[in-house]
Amino acid sequence: MAENIVLDRIDRKILGILQNDATQSVAEIGEAVGLSTTPCWKRIKRLEQAGVIERRVAILNRDRLGLGVTVIVAIRTAKHSEDWLDAFAEGVSQIPEVVEFYRMSGEIDYLLKIVARDIADYDRIYRKLTKVADLHDVSSSFAMQEIKSTTALPLLS
Amino acid sequence: MAENIVLDRIDRKILGILQNDATQSVAEIGEAVGLSTTPCWKRIKRLEQAGVIERRVAILNRDRLGLGVTVIVAIRTAKHSEDWLDAFAEGVSQIPEVVEFYRMSGEIDYLLKIVARDIADYDRIYRKLTKVADLHDVSSSFAMQEIKSTTALPLLS
DNA sequence: GATGAAACGTTCATTGG
DNA sequence: CCAATGAACGTTTCATC
Numbered sequence: 143m144a145e146n147i148v149l150d151r152i153d154r155k156i157l158g159i160l161q162n163d164a165t166q167s168v169a170e171i172g173e174a175v176g177l178s179t180t181p182c183w184k185r186i187k188r189l190e191q192a193g194v195i196e197r198r199v200a201i202l203n204r205d206r207l208g209l210g211v212t213v214i215v216a217i218r219t220a221k222h223s224e225d226w227l228d229a230f231a232e233g234v235s236q237i238p239e240v241v242e243f244y245r246m247s248g249e250i251d252y253l254l255k256i257v258a259r260d261i262a263d264y265d266r267i268y269r270k271l272t273k274v275a276d277l278h279d280v281s282s283s284f285a286m287q288e289i290k291s292t293t294a295l296p297l298l299s
Numbered sequence: 300m301a302e303n304i305v306l307d308r309i310d311r312k313i314l315g316i317l318q319n320d321a322t323q324s325v326a327e328i329g330e331a332v333g334l335s336t337t338p339c340w341k342r343i344k345r346l347e348q349a350g351v352i353e354r355r356v357a358i359l360n361r362d363r364l365g366l367g368v369t370v371i372v373a374i375r376t377a378k379h380s381e382d383w384l385d386a387f388a389e390g391v392s393q394i395p396e397v398v399e400f401y402r403m404s405g406e407i408d409y410l411l412k413i414v415a416r417d418i419a420d421y422d423r424i425y426r427k428l429t430k431v432a433d434l435h436d437v438s439s440s441f442a443m444q445e446i447k448s449t450t451a452l453p454l455l456s
Numbered sequence: 457g458a459t460g461a462a463a464c465g466t467t468c469a470t471t472g473g
Numbered sequence: 474c475c476a477a478t479g480a481a482c483g484t485t486t487c488a489t490c
Contacts (some may be wrong), residue, residue: 147363160357164321167466178475183468194363198355200317203454206304206351209452214410234446238455243447244369248440253371257452272316283405290392290400293450295359295366295414298395324483335458340485 147192152177154297157194161294166197194203201293205234209257211264212288215271217252233274239267304349309334311454314351321355358450363408366414368421369445372428374409375436389408390431396424 149157155175159166166174172182187193204210209258222230234254242255254271258264264282272280306314310333323331329339346352361367369401379387391397391411399412411428415421421439429437 149364157357157359161359162354162355162356164355168468170395171467179466180468180476181474187468192363193360196358196360197319197451198321198357199319200314200321200355201353201450202318203350203353204452206349207306207452207454212443214401214403231446237375238453240447240451241452243445245444245446246371246440247443250440253440253442254336283403283407283410284348285401285410286404287402289388289402289409290397292398293356293358295364295393295398295425296395297359297364325485326483336484337459338457343457344485355490 147189147194149194153185153189156182157189158294158297160186160195204257208259211258211260212285213256213258213264214285215254215256215281216250216281216283217254217275217277218249219251219275219277227275230275234271237270237274239268240271304346304351306351310342310346310350313339314346315451315454317343317355321369361414365416368415368417368422369442370410370413370415371440371442372425373407373438373440374411374432374434375406376408376432376434387432391428394427394431395426397428 154174159171159174168183168186172179173187175182177185186195204212205208214260219230231243231245234243234252239256239258240254241257242253244253245251246253256264256267256271258267268280268282273278309332313328315417316328316331319409325340326336328343329336332339334342343352361369376387388400388402391409394411396415397411398414399410401410402408403410413421413424414429415424425437425439428434
């Protein structure tokens, strides 16, 4: 499943362009990386088939949608059964306002990022959350300012 | 700047489609929402010009890129000057492995999400981070499992 | 808003170098 | 890898209902 795919400098350049702006034509991307259309197109197809490029999406503006509130929710749970954990993961994942959801190491068991319209809206989602899981130790921290938020992954190293 | 734009049910449907899959043609999207190509195309253009649709990007697969480690970093700072904060925000934002960066309310001042190749790579980034800011109270939590991670915002409410 | 059509650009596959 | 082609498809605009 996780085939090793080798990426050279040109592949990385292509990926860097696409993860910042996927509206460019293959010809434009090719020019930017020093390739003509055909080989550039073949590389992109290869990257898609290898699963390196997962999908192409539109990124929407949170403020324009009235989603001004970002909350980080830290959850501690007592030990629970595998079944309970599966149901918890599934139930929380279903909530559309939960945009990120991690199982953590250390003191906190789960970390969520929730996007809401306002505090009242967050309260509604919070209730939904606690109803799903009957959680006890839940702490919410509000983001006052989004300084950086990108879908672009680091490509060099 | 933040003009109020009114979105009806069809606009929301279009946005819902685009933020999950931006490869569909205008004709396909139109069909899905019960519109012919031209009016659907006009709506999308309007949503772009209004800034609701911010950009179109390719989402890459972290594992295929060898970026298996996600770290949440919580930072507490002593009170600092406006200038220091600006320099801090700017410096940290420059680090490509920092993919999210929030100023928080409550006990923690800043929260970062960092993507790294492995623990050694994270250590390298951590050093870069502390060099940028000369930070004292920094705590790192590792994500053991990414249960959900989406760029799709909730559109109803 | 729907429709049809026209002009144009892009994609994709193929050929040959 | 490049260059060149061509058919298919998508986008964009326009005129008309």
